[in-house]
Amino acid sequence: MTAREEGRTPGASSSHISVVKLSHSWFILCTSRELGSKPLARTLQGTPLVLFRGEGGKPGALVDRCPHRNVPLSLGRVQGGLLECGYHGWRFDQGGQCRLIPGLVGESEAKSRCATSYPAREQDGFVWVYSTPGVEPTTEPFRFPLLDAPDYATVRQVLRAPGSLHAVLENTLDVPHTAFLHGGLFRTAEKRNEIDVVVRRGADRVEAEYVGEPAPKGLVGRLLAPGGGVVQHFDRFLMPSIAQVEYRIGEKSHILVNSAMTPVGDFETLVYAVVTVKLPVPRFMLKAAMPFVLPVALHIFGQDARILAKQTDSIRRFGTESYASTEIDVLGPSILRLMRAQERERTAPPPDTVHETRVRMRT
Template identity: 75%
Template sequence: MSPRDEARAPGAPAGNISVVRLPNSWFILSTSGELGGKPLMRTLQGTPLVLFRGEGGRPAALLDRCPHRNVPLSLGRVVEGQLQCGYHGWRFDAAGECRAIPGLTGETRAKARCAASYATREQDGFVWVYSTPGVEPTSEPYRFPLLDAPGYSSVRRVVRAPGSLHASLENTLDVPHTAFLHGGLFRTAKKSNEIEVVVRRGPDRVEAEYIGEPRPKGLVGRVLAPGGGVVQHFDRFLMPSIAQVEYRIGQESHLMVSSAMTPVSDWDTLIYAVVTFRLPVPHWLVKPFLTPVAMHIFSQDSRILRQQTDSIHRFGTEMYVSTELDVLGPAILRLLRSAEREKTAPALEAVQETRMKMLV
């Protein structure tokens, strides 16, 4: 029984658990800095992988199992750009081909002796790995926006979310929970403003635009938008696992939080977050506050995701009831399920747009 089946098995009709396994998709498996001279043990969607730097320092990713006696290759070492198993010393190159078998008098290379290899890319300071082995990727990884744009600063963090990829994405892009879970930080529980939400669905994305959202109160509001101005707020999901939150307040403030999520296993998600911003106050003044506030918010979200995951395991199944306030979650799940079945979403020639009301 695969871990996937296991996750779904306990009495649940298939599809009742928001767990997906995506083929042909790019995910971040480490930062550039983490991948040095030693092999890195990683797990992607439950599959053990090993990363190492092959010839020319280029990242390589193999299935983390020596074909000979199945010892993890990640427990060996890198020798001359090849990965050497610690048991019998077999060596593999970046393509997974076996290049040395100590003691053997005959030919070393053979198809059966290859380790499955995965395409990699190193860009924006991250090592990306393609989730299907042995194939040429048909797409390229996500590019983080505005990284080098003039006037913008960035902050990066990696955090671990104890929930499924879908639960983590929905949580990151969900507005109504903020008034409760993060009460006081973004919004208060006393709703008074009815705003309009425009939802736009495309074949590889879904976006919510919040129209009429009030400017933050007090000091924060005056700092972010001293001249007043309209709030523009977008929440976006981009396949396969990017959650993007964008705020513009007036002419001067622009904030973009991109979270590239990596499904380590069915109920464990790594979030590589990049916060990029332009603000009308000195950035050195903002940065010291940004991380503690973001980590505080995330620790609350992490606690709730843990509770949600534990509850799904306790019951052995998931039973969600959605309302129109669940603006993006169900749409995200549909896109993930389509990708899992290797279908593109039902061809939407034009982007589909719907509108609704919400109290914030």
């Protein structure tokens, strides 16, 4: 991608230490259902893109401006598997090749008339785009686990978070703020236990395991773990942008929240959340519980979104960022280190050796 193909996001600068641009990475740009017969305007890391269904209904992703006269291609329409610009009617295929120029007597195809094209894939009900144009991807998009596993149910939700990719990832995987910001809903600030956190840092991931977390009490506890049992809790970041929260309670309860984050701009992130659960309750009870669980989840997300917006406002206003981490910020700094490393090297990660450390935290 040349510099002139990248859109500019006002506000970010070299002094924004938590803002990264990740190349050679797959991100979700929309759900399969959102991409119909009309072109769809989307933004990835500040670059305006247009998605459309080309030949055979396969998704295509081009930079959203016609190479002829700069008009957004998303204003046009799809004609016979080609994306047509609304100004002079130039038509492009999924590879960006110009295939028709109305009025031109000679040949339409020419390298200088190509639109910049990004690899695109449809998988798990989402349209994924590779963040480096004009290359053959060396990786595959993330596969959401257990989507079709028996005894598991899945719920999807798309959320818009007003923060940088890093800020939203850290917030999603951060335990200390839950007792405080969401106090009362989760852990309470008063009664605190000390527990151990095992942190494992790999070449493309970092994981925190919370050891000795007490099982939920009361009705919820009896529902999730009727025979009692040990709680296993993992928070994981998987490059480039997956936040994974996993709970196992006893043998029969398994909750897996995968959030695939899409950096729209420097300070705007889309969260494609896929919640997959196995619980020792009949499926009809799960369905009956959803009307109660979803509003609580959205309330919590709303509190986080409000703080993220204020954090972003503050970073924009100062023009710089300030970070003073302690040992209980177990994942945030590691996430940033992984992203920065990829931004610098743009090569495959080294063989996976895992470094394990242990932290005590009051929860």
